[in-house]
Amino acid sequence: MTAATGGEACWATTPLRRDLAGMIAAAVAAIAPAQLVQDRLSLGPADETLRCDGQPVRVAGGGRLALKNVGRIVVVGAGKAAAGFAAGFESLLGTTRLRRHGLTGLISVPAGCSLPLQRIEVRETRPPAVNLPTPEVV
Numbered sequence: 001m002t003a004a005t006g007g008e009a010c011w012a013t014t015p016l017r018r019d020l021a022g023m024i025a026a027a028v029a030a031i032a033p034a035q036l037v038q039d040r041l042s043l044g045p046a047d048e049t050l051r052c053d054g055q056p057v058r059v060a061g062g063g064r065l066a067l068k069n070v071g072r073i074v075v076v077g078a079g080k081a082a083a084g085f086a087a088g089f090e091s092l093l094g095t096t097r098l099r100r101h102g103l104t105g106l107i108s109v110p111a112g113c114s115l116p117l118q119r120i121e122v123r124e125t126r127p128p129a130v131n132l133p134t135p136e137v138v
Contacts, residue, residue, distance in 0.1 A: 033081040037088025043067065048097075067097065075105030075120050078137075082107045083115040083122050090118050108137055 012021040029035065042051045048067035050057040056064040073093075075086055086107050090098060097103075098119050105120040110130070114122045125136040 033084025034088035034091065037085055038091060041089070041092055043092065067101065070101060073101040073103045073105075075103065075107070077105070078108040080110055080113050083109050083113055083117065086117055086120045086122070087115050090120065 012018040040052055042054070043049065044051060044056070044066075047064075047069075050065045050067065059065050075089065077083075077086060086105065090103070093101070093103065095118075103119045107117075107120055107122045108125045109122060110126050110128045111124045112128055114124050116122075123136070126132075126134045
């Protein structure tokens, strides 16, 4: 186990190193995309209004984004964290809403950043550390 996976790192052999391993684990946990989505987004109970930090998400014209008024949901994303964000969103919606809204989507991530998702397709479209588009992206 390592600090990144929540266990103690093999190099954490002194109190100072154990403290460092704990700080690294806390930092990694604080920026986990799926957890960020689950911590910051929620749905209002009555009309399923999407909320961020407890405040309704606004749409063009100032209205609230109430899922009860939404048909199909399509998710599009790209980047190292995109699959994690999408996983958090799928979890937020839950199986019933995923079906009800016909949720679908496509996420483009670097190699090694894929996650298995229920309804959103994840494609590894470029090598790690390459930030230019590749033919697989287009």
